[in-house]
Amino acid sequence: MLANQIGYYSLISGLLLSFLLCGVSIKDLNSSSKRINQKILSLSFLQLVFVIVSFLSLILSFINSDFSNETVFNNSHTTKPLFYKISGTWGNHEGSLLLWLLVLTLFIFLFLIKSKEQPKKYRILTLLFQQIIIIGFFLFVLMTSNPFNYLFPIPSEGLGLNPILQDPALAIHPPILYLGYVGTSIIFSSSLAAVTQNYVSREWGQHIKKWVLLSWIFLTIGIMLGSIWAYYELGWGGFWFWDPVENVSLMPWLTLTALLHCIIVLERRNALTSWVVILSIATFTLSMCGTFLVRSGILNSVHTFANDPARGIFILIFLFVLIVLSLGIFFLFHRENKNNSNNFFWLSRETAILLNNWFMMYFLSVVLIGTVYPIFLDVISSEKISVGPPFYQKLIVPFLIPFLFFMSLGPRLKWIKSKIENKNSLIVTFIISVILTFFIIKNLTTDLLFYTVLVSAAFFLFFTTLKELFVKKFNNIAQTVAHFGFSLLVLSILFNSILSSEIITNIKVGEKYNYSKGKIFFKKIEERQESNFKSIIAYFEIKNTSGKIVELKPEIRIYNQPVIITSEADIKTTLLEDKFLVMNLVKGNEYFNIRYQIKPFMIWIWISVLLISLGGLMSLFKKRYEK
Amino acid sequence: MKILKIFIILFLSISFSQLKADEKNIKLKSKILKNIRCLICQGQSVYDSESDFASSIKLIVDKKINEGLKEEKIYEFLREKYGDWIIYDPELSKNTYILWLLPLLLFLLGGVIMKKKIKF
Amino acid sequence: MKNKFSIIVIIFFLIFCFGIFYKGLDNSNIYAPKIKDKKNIPIFKAKDFNSNIYINSEKIFKEDTFYIVNIWASWCVPCRTEHPLLMVLSKNHSAKLIGLNYRDNLNNAKKFIKELGNPYSQILIDSDGILSVEFGAYGVPETFIIDKNKRIIRKFIGPINKEIVEEIKLIIK
Numbered sequence: 001m002l003a004n005q006i007g008y009y010s011l012i013s014g015l016l017l018s019f020l021l022c023g024v025s026i027k028d029l030n031s032s033s034k035r036i037n038q039k040i041l042s043l044s045f046l047q048l049v050f051v052i053v054s055f056l057s058l059i060l061s062f063i064n065s066d067f068s069n070e071t072v073f074n075n076s077h078t079t080k081p082l083f084y085k086i087s088g089t090w091g092n093h094e095g096s097l098l099l100w101l102l103v104l105t106l107f108i109f110l111f112l113i114k115s116k117e118q119p120k121k122y123r124i125l126t127l128l129f130q131q132i133i134i135i136g137f138f139l140f141v142l143m144t145s146n147p148f149n150y151l152f153p154i155p156s157e158g159l160g161l162n163p164i165l166q167d168p169a170l171a172i173h174p175p176i177l178y179l180g181y182v183g184t185s186i187i188f189s190s191s192l193a194a195v196t197q198n199y200v201s202r203e204w205g206q207h208i209k210k211w212v213l214l215s216w217i218f219l220t221i222g223i224m225l226g227s228i229w230a231y232y233e234l235g236w237g238g239f240w241f242w243d244p245v246e247n248v249s250l251m252p253w254l255t256l257t258a259l260l261h262c263i264i265v266l267e268r269r270n271a272l273t274s275w276v277v278i279l280s281i282a283t284f285t286l287s288m289c290g291t292f293l294v295r296s297g298i299l300n301s302v303h304t305f306a307n308d309p310a311r312g313i314f315i316l317i318f319l320f321v322l323i324v325l326s327l328g329i330f331f332l333f334h335r336e337n338k339n340n341s342n343n344f345f346w347l348s349r350e351t352a353i354l355l356n357n358w359f360m361m362y363f364l365s366v367v368l369i370g371t372v373y374p375i376f377l378d379v380i381s382s383e384k385i386s387v388g389p390p391f392y393q394k395l396i397v398p399f400l401i402p403f404l405f406f407m408s409l410g411p412r413l414k415w416i417k418s419k420i421e422n423k424n425s426l427i428v429t430f431i432i433s434v435i436l437t438f439f440i441i442k443n444l445t446t447d448l449l450f451y452t453v454l455v456s457a458a459f460f461l462f463f464t465t466l467k468e469l470f471v472k473k474f475n476n477i478a479q480t481v482a483h484f485g486f487s488l489l490v491l492s493i494l495f496n497s498i499l500s501s502e503i504i505t506n507i508k509v510g511e512k513y514n515y516s517k518g519k520i521f522f523k524k525i526e527e528r529q530e531s532n533f534k535s536i537i538a539y540f541e542i543k544n545t546s547g548k549i550v551e552l553k554p555e556i557r558i559y560n561q562p563v564i565i566t567s568e569a570d571i572k573t574t575l576l577e578d579k580f581l582v583m584n585l586v587k588g589n590e591y592f593n594i595r596y597q598i599k600p601f602m603i604w605i606w607i608s609v610l611l612i613s614l615g616g617l618m619s620l621f622k623k624r625y626e627k
Numbered sequence: 628m629k630i631l632k633i634f635i636i637l638f639l640s641i642s643f644s645q646l647k648a649d650e651k652n653i654k655l656k657s658k659i660l661k662n663i664r665c666l667i668c669q670g671q672s673v674y675d676s677e678s679d680f681a682s683s684i685k686l687i688v689d690k691k692i693n694e695g696l697k698e699e700k701i702y703e704f705l706r707e708k709y710g711d712w713i714i715y716d717p718e719l720s721k722n723t724y725i726l727w728l729l730p731l732l733l734f735l736l737g738g739v740i741m742k743k744k745i746k747f
Numbered sequence: 748m749k750n751k752f753s754i755i756v757i758i759f760f761l762i763f764c765f766g767i768f769y770k771g772l773d774n775s776n777i778y779a780p781k782i783k784d785k786k787n788i789p790i791f792k793a794k795d796f797n798s799n800i801y802i803n804s805e806k807i808f809k810e811d812t813f814y815i816v817n818i819w820a821s822w823c824v825p826c827r828t829e830h831p832l833l834m835v836l837s838k839n840h841s842a843k844l845i846g847l848n849y850r851d852n853l854n855n856a857k858k859f860i861k862e863l864g865n866p867y868s869q870i871l872i873d874s875d876g877i878l879s880v881e882f883g884a885y886g887v888p889e890t891f892i893i894d895k896n897k898r899i900i901r902k903f904i905g906p907i908n909k910e911i912v913e914e915i916k917l918i919i920k
Contacts, residue, residue: 215779236675243670298771322764328682331754343746351745359738365733373726379770383722386664388715395730589850590824593677615912666885679850680886690877707786708883728857 002297004069007057008148014050015099016136017043018131024446025124025131030165031361036120040127041112041347047134050310055098058147059089067158070149071095077160079532079560089169093295093311094147096174096570097137100291102180104134111186111211118207120335125193132325133185136318139442142312163533163566166534169229173222177249180219181287184252186211187259188284191277192326196333205266214265216256217616223249224609235567235582237597241393241603247371248290252326253365255283258360261353274334281326286368288319319610336557352410359403363397366395377626397454404457404490407483411476415432431466433459444498476620482615488608492601499600508591509538520545520596533559536581554583554594578602652692659688659698662715665704671714756794759896763824789881796856796870799815807869812920813842814893817867818879819848820851821859825890829906830863837866842892842917846870849887892918 021043028037054362058071060083067073075092076085089095115123120416141147142205190208194200226249231239240246259279259292265272291298296312344350370387377383412421420426437456445451465484469477503515513520536556543549555568660674665681673681684705691701702714717723724744773795780787808814817833819826837844848856848869851874873879882891885904892901892915901918903911 097692203768225914229771236651238670238675241670292768296772312771316768320761323761327757331750340703343744346745352743354744356733358741361737362734363731366730369726369729375771376767377726378765381722383711385717385722386713386715387717387726388662388664389663390716391726395727399734586677587679678877683850683880686875687877687880708880 001064001067002067003057003060003064004148004150005263007054007061008146008411010050010054010057011138011142011148013106014047014054015135015142017047017050018135018138019244021047022128022131022496024129029121029124034120036112036115036123040124044105044109044112044127048109051098051105051112055102056091058095058098059086062086062089065158065503067156067536068151069147070151071147073151073158074157075160076158078157080160080166081531083168084166084171088165088380090174091165091170094141094145096178096606097141097145098147099174099178099183100140101134101137103178104130104185107183107186108134108189111190114210115207119197120201122190122193122199122204123198125196129192130185131188132195133189133322140311140314140318144308144314150454153259156172160532160559163557163564164233165230167224167233169232173225173229176225177222180215180217180222180291181249181252183215183218184256184280184284184287185213187215187280188326191280192329194330197275198333198335199300200266200277200334201229202267202270205270205276207264207265209260209263210258212260213616214583216253217613217620219253219256220247220609220613220616224606226614228606232569232571232601235569237582237595239579242370242389244371245294247367248286248293251290251367251371252283252286252366254364255279255286258357259283259365261356263626265350265353271350274330274336277330277334279324281330285319285323285326288315288322292316292319292409293371299371347413348418348422349410349413349415352406352413355406355410359399359406366392371394377529400490401454401457404461404487407589408461411468411479411483412464425467426464429459429463430456437465441498451494451498455491456489458487458494466587478615478617478619480615482612482619483614485608485611485615488611492604492608496599496601498606502595502596502597503593504592504593506586506589506593511591518542520594522592522594533557540581540594542579542581542596548577552579552581555582555584556583573603576600655698656688656692659692659701660685662702663688664713664715666709666713750829785894785896785900786883788893788897788899791878792879793871793873793878796846796853796872802871807871808846808893808897810843811895813895814845815842815915815919816845816847816891817892818847818849818873818882818884818889820849821855821885823849823853823887825906827863829888829908830866831865832907832909832912834864836915839866839916839919842915843868847873847878848884849873850876890915 015443021040024037024039024043024286028040028146031037058069061069061072062076063082065072065076065085065244067076071092071094075090075095080088090099106125111126111130112123167443185207190211191200194204194208213349223246226246229240230241231237239545260444262272262276262279266276292312292315295308296315297309298312370391374385377385409420409426434452434456437452437459441451441455442448444561446474461483465480465487469484470478503513503520505513505520507513507520507522509522509525511522513522519542521541521543523541526537526539528535528537534557536558537553538555540552540554541549550572552570554570554573557562557566557568559566565585567582567584569580571581572579577598580595580599582595584595630687631664657674658745661672663673663684665671665676665678665684667678671681674722675685688701691704696704703720705713711720711722717726719727773888787882788804790810792801793804793807794800795802801811815836819830833844836842846869848870851872852870871878879887879889882899883902884891888906890903890911891899901915907915
């Protein structure tokens with residue numbers, strides 16, 4: 001009860017502080033002092049504290065199952081385990097907005113204390129632009145998505161959380177994803193501030209790069225956690241479905257990666273200033289756009305939040321205000337760097353980075369158009385179509401081939417003007433890649449030519465980056481690690497997709513099923529009662545041709561609040577392959593339907609994403625004097 | 628004796644080609660089922676779903692493959708009953724020209740911009 | 748000049764996108780298709796519920812009257828709730844009710860009819876759901892209105908209620 005009050009009034013205080021902060025900041029902009037008014041830092045910290053207090057109040061309400069709070073009532077239940085009561089706080093629409101506010105206020109505060117050497121006006125303007133976003137979100141929460149609404153009379157029990165969301169990976173997926181996603185707000189605000197101050201330069205690039213890296217690392221890991229959750233929880237053995245919500249997290253990642261590469265050019269050559277600003281604006285805009293698409297009910301997806309058009313209208317207007325504001329500022333204030341001829345020599349690292357951006361923007365357009373086109377078509381002609389995985393695969397995969405090649409060659413080029421060094425070793429590596437690929441692939445697939453070219457390109461990147469790691473000196477090791485990780489990712493995904501096999505069959509307890517590479521034996525069934533569900537555990541023994549036995553125990557859970565039946569797959573992971581078994585009830589029958597999948601190199605997909613993030617992390621901690 | 632041998636060889640080769648055809652059919656069936664949306668599920672393909680609707684669709688697709696219907700015709704049949712929404716792959720039609728061509732046009736546009744920025 | 752032009756283009760583009768998304772919010776995202784072109788009823792052969800003999804669709808829909816095809820099953824809870832309304836509709840002489848027994852156990856289905864009454868002039872067995880797919884149905888319960896030209900003119904997904912019964916009565920007048 002009290003937590004409700006505290007939480008609500010903390011939010012109001014936070015909003016009022018925004019206005020106060022804006023006032024103090026504008027005054028300080030015009031003051032002649034060289035240093036920023038210390039009050040600004042304290043007020044910003046205070047605002048963060050209020051948001052933390054509000055967030056903690058909500059968590060407390062969840063822990064105490066305080067059903068006088070409407071959000072807790074809608075999303076929790078007394079029998080929920082404590083860990084999931086806590087993570088249930090941010091697993092719903094209202095709570096996740098508090099998470100938005102938390103990251104927004106945290107990042108601006110951290111920005112202020114970590115940017116002491118930066119120009120004063122630039123810092124204040126960054127704060128002001130960030131406050132516009134913060135005010136927008138405070139208003140959004142208070143006007144349409146208040147997490148502290150009262151319910152009277154107080155219900156004795158809650159409506160429960162969707163059991164599919166009761167998973168450790170999913171519990172930490174939102175906080176990490178938001179640190180990335182929402183973290184791009186700082187890049188947005190600071191680039192607008194830099195534009196107004198004509199500060200988009202080498203120095204600014206060096207300073208903002210840390211923030212770009214930070215968001216990028218969290219976003220990469222956040223997306224990976226979402227995929228891991230989908231793989232372990234959704235029971236279909238897939239990890240990426242080109243579902244709108246997934247696409248919506250991928251889009252800012254694509255622009256952020258492009259931005260990361262452009263910042264490097266900005267740092268080195270003081271060039272691409274307009275493009276860097278455009279990308280900064282685009283990244284956060286895409287995050288906001290994603291929020292709109294997912295929460296307004298306009299899209300149909302596996303993981304949409306509660307649909308509410310009123311909220312949708314608010315975000316839509318807010319989003320367009322931000323776009324108009326940012327583009328307006330860009331056109332009004334941006335000045336081209338006249339002394340810099342912005343033309344790059346064709347064989348240079350700058351051009352390689354431009355190539356990266358060209359392809360990234362293409363991939364972005366595929367994902368963006370695929371995701372929003374059905375909306376446009378529906379509104380204009382009332383026709384409803386689906387845009388599913390085949391669309392994305394057909395348009396993206398062929399372009400990966402040149403992309404991988406350019407990734408292998410680009411980092412070897414010098415700045416400004418370059419020659420390709422060690423042409424012979426490159427050619428040898430290329431030939432080895434092709435031959436290796438051919439021998440591996442020829443018995444595995446019918447699409448021989450296409451896969452040979454694709455896998456060769458991936459191997460080429462793999463070997464060139466591997467060589468760089470072992471043979472060369474350790475400059476640019478961060479980039480090499482990240483690119484190596486990417487080659488590993490492509491290879492793992494390709495081989496996983498080519499080599500995976502699946503058996504679907506109906507089977508009774510005690511029955512044996514023979515397949516080409518072994519036997520599946522349905523040993524027995526156990527029933528258990530847990531705190532908020534009944535569980536049916538099936539014991540399977542799978543014996544392959546070499547006699548090795550693996551035990552898998554897929555589970556069916558029947559939850560009590562709300563009544564939902566889920567299938568929990570059992571997955572045995574080794575470095576070489578994952579064995580994946582999921583079981584479903586067949587209505588009105590004593591037999592069960594099982595799907596057994598053998599998925600080679602699954603774990604390498606996660607390892608490679610971690611490697612990519614590691615590269616980012618290494619870059620973040622790189623010493624200034626390293627080349 | 629010789630006739631028996633010929634008969635056995637003929638029989639085996641026919642069975643073998645039937646097996647190969649069956650294998651091809653199974654692959655085709657999987658490919659088609661993965662491309663059909665389960666309309667009563669949330670974001671699952673008919674291949675991945677065990678719901679009533681999915682089971683019925685699986686039977687129909689099976690029947691039509693055995694009748695010799697081509698992949699395109701099966702999609703046409705389902706589209707006629709349920710609309711374009713049921714098929715995940717948006718076919719090139721008057722509704723989807725822009726969908727498929729716009730990204731490619733943007734790629735070309737990017738290329739033009741690139742060319743302007745590079746000197747040889 | 749080029750700058751001004753691109754600004755205007757961008758503004759128009761943004762307004763266009765805003766308008767589309769705004770309108771898009773109004774549309775429901777639950778896909779329930781309105782019937783755009785009236786489709787002919789499918790041609791099929793089905794087993795009669797009572798006689799267990801196969802009948803042709805032409806014979807089932809041979810009369811010059813409206814037909815109401817209702818998909819039901821004994822295991823389907825909403826079908827029980829809509830059943831009394833079906834009994835009401837069966838008294839209306841402008842339309843004949845045809846039942847499609849969906850993925851059901853014959854004995855259970857017969858018990859269901861015995862217990863609640865039979866509103867159907869004919870019941871067909873759809874043990875694997877294929878017939879329902881021929882009609883373009885999603886599941887059960889679902890109701891189709893078929894006009895005298897043997898075309899499907901209206902579809903109701905889910906159990907029918909009093910308002911829908913009134914609507915049907917108007918259609919079949």
